Amino acid sequence: MTNHEKTRIDEIVSYTPPQLYTGKEWYIGFMAFDPALGKLHRKRIKINHVHGGVCAKRKYAQDLLKRLNEQLSQGWNPWIEAEYGKSYNKFEEVCEHYKRYITKLYKDDVFREETFVAYSSFLRNLRQYNEQRDIPITYIYQLNSAYVVAFLDHIYIDRENTAQTRDNYLSWLRQFSTFLLQQQYVNVKPTEGIPVLGKKAHKKKRTIIEKNDLIRLSDYLKTQNKYYLLACYILYYCFIRPKEMAKIKLEHISIKNRTIFVPADIAKNREAGVVTLPKKVLLLMVDLNIFNNPSDSYLFSTDFMPGFEYVNEKKFRDYWIREIRKKLHFPDSYKFYSLKDSGITSLLRDRNIDKLSVRDQARHSNILITDIYTPHDIQEANALIETHEDVF
Template sequence: MFPQEMSKKMCHFEALKLLSQSHPLGYTYPKLHTGKSWYVDFYALDPATGQMRRKKYNLNTIKSKIQRHQYATELIVSIVNLLRTGWTPWQIVEQKEAPILLKDAFALYKEHVQRQQKEKSIKTNLSFLKLFEAYLDSLSRRPREVRQITTSMLVTYLDKLYLKQGVTARTRNNYRGFLSSLFTFFVDRNFIQSNPVDPIKNLTVSAKKRQPLTKSMLRRLNDYLSEHDKWMLLACRMEYYTFIRPGELRHIRINDISVKDMQIFVSGEISKNKRDANVAINREILTLMLDLGL
């Protein structure tokens, strides 16, 4: 080894030694780095060597910069919460006597989910998790650690839903998708080494069958609502003529509607594609709005 390389090695070793001594907590706070390469990194104590080691999470696979910032914020919060409990990114591989408890892993996942912006996704994921926890509670020997969850255990759970509770193949696949994302979350944080859901395949499902309303059905609906519930009629006309999604329509405010320009402003904060948009409204909608006093 050349003297210059030896000097660099020694400087690196001394820096890590100094880093270990200057951080009695055993870790540094995670930091987001941006530029050509986006990543979050931090130092944490390696129990095997007693030295600080650098952990790095690459974010370049996330295309949108807005999504990178959002994911980085969630990741940093999750890492800090874990570090405060005594976790290090090396302990699962090298400290098998210190496993991650399921209750702690689930609590961290719930916090991660609740920081998401989409209300529907939050409710769906928490509902899936609640049902999965209920299944684990029903077992005679409930697993206490993340690593105790096996593929066969998950297959039994999905079979119970599909064969005994009678959910459709599509719904069963949705449960599998949730489990896959849940355990990917655990893999990303080194709670486990591999995803036990990966060997489980989706069931074949038939195409969705949608029956559009016929002209006579639309006429009956219009006549009934015109007499009994004009507010519901307005909502139906909004959906029918503007294609604003029901979840978006719930968040439309009065000042998002322009009578002069005959359009509705849909903010990127509530739209599915996260983009601002102006949607045209026709006179039929506008007249009904005015009749209702809007």
């Protein structure tokens, strides 16, 4: 057996049951894996100091044996405690520390709400996963590379999530690992050496909505829910993201200039922007008496109507899944956000509108992002290259 194989076996064994040894010197002895040595290392706890005779020593020893067995079975390691200090902190206590940390970052506007909500969700799922394990980890040092891989497999395989979701969890775990290292809970990042599945595995399950389905959607909402139709229009024609839509107020809309102002504090890229409000969208707003409401009202509150109560953007997706997709028998690839993709593609097909105008309306950081939406059937050859020829 090689030294490496013996080390791996010692890691798996982790410890031997504590026993009482009597004689000239009374002590409790057991073996525990010492990461610094890479092998099992004997630990002795002397009990000669116990006064009261043999009976008192045996009673003290039995109580200590019980406690030690319980601690060792939960993952406690005397060498970890001695060498690495904070690695012996309880997993749940460290998770609470991290939760307080990201909450402070969010309150100080270092994290956007979307980031804070996502990180909180990742953390909650990690804790739930640990609770459901046959043998949950107890101490933070037990959150090692093997544990991280098992958790990612649980997310990807057991829960049948996409490769993108699995990599999103890994991205968060790397951030969490950095926190653990900075706080000296671990001396090596548990995510070290774990690769992402890569962009080739990330296929969007969102497609452009066909024209006939857009017509069906419009006809249905004109009779069933005009306020939700307005939300669809804002996404399709103005390209304002659902999270931004949920925070837009009437004071951000200019009838005179026919524009919607997206403040920096609600914009995804944290940059203020102005988008054009097409006549069709404005007329629907007038028809719904939108501007009869106070200017500090949210454009979309309860039941997608203007109001003072902020309602999370999840309402848009929920209604799409619960109502639209079922009633119109739309495929799963048609998502509420598909309206933005469809709207940008439609605008690019309009030969009277240049790409820069589309870029500005979509608030893309550069034209390359806009180009992603350009349909292949309208991409034309470069006339200068088309007529080029050489001696070859």
